[in-house]
Amino acid sequence: MAWSVDWAVEVDGVSATEDMADYLMSITVSDKAGSASDSCRLVFDDTDGQIRLPQPGSALKVLLNQVPVFDGITDSVKASGNRNSGRSLSVSAKGFDTRGKAKEPQQLHQDDGTVGEFLTKLARKAGFTPTIDPDLGGIVRDYLAADGESFLHMGEKLARELGGTFKLRGTEAVLTKMGADYGLPLVRGLFQAGGGNVISYDIEPISTREIFKKTVVDYFDRSSGSVKREEAEAPAGPEVETVNLVRTPARDKAHAKEIAEARGREVEREGGTGRVTLDLDPTAQAEGLFSLSGARDGVDGTYRIDGVTHQANRSGGSTTDLGLKQPQDGAGQDERTA
Structure with missing residues (x-):
């Protein structure tokens, strides 16, 4: 069957779309808020073992409907076989090179400086260029230290302390404030019988498990x-x-x-949580906003996107799955008379 989505793949800066066209079976790309890296998985038909075994370390870029959805480094290859269903080869990639210095323990301390200065020193020693939210980077600490802790660990630790999200993308390290508006595109979802781009939703618009006064x-x-x-x-x-x-x-x-x-x-x-599956929307990104309409009063509204998974396969399907949190704009409120 033909692909229902326009896809393209580049390897080490060179288009591999034409070479992969007869073999690529599926594409899965994940982007999660607060996680250290995006991830991608390409699955190939390896019926006759005709594909040369890929090696880790190649630069990989994936586009869906001409929108870039992944840019990273291949890190593992897995071969699978079943005498009833044939053989396949899957190539996995991360948003940064896992063989690099991001996870290398460091020894560094800083007296009377800012969080931004400290992370910048760690980032450069690990080979990354930092992009740090000024509100978080400008926080002053009398003492900061990495005592055998990696840049990856320290970034995640400080993000947790300061209410931020930390991510490594290529050679860039990004620390942003949780829930801040950085101009990411708004994703709209419409649920209605016989139409709309929302395939399914499963939403808890009011959650009290993690709520405190x-x-x-x-x-x-x-x-x-x-x-x-x-x-x-x-x-x-x-x-x-x-x-x-x-x-x-x-x-x-x-x-x-x-x-x-x-x-x-x-x-x-954590005031609410849920999942929504849409027709493929490659513009969706973690930490962006999702606006839902057509579901019901109290559920319709705006949510923070906590995670995104794009899936496409040559059997014809292509979807975007969103993890949702932080309900707002009426979500969780039903003003109708009982």
């Missing part, structure tokens, strides 16, 4: 020689009474405030 962080105040607390309110609604006490104490008041505010942003994000 406020976050409390303890820290040691050197001037008074006593333990004090820093608090941050969360947009959880007046009916929520639970307080989130962070178990690990902060170093000082500023550090405690940063942690409390970051946990507050997490509470807002």
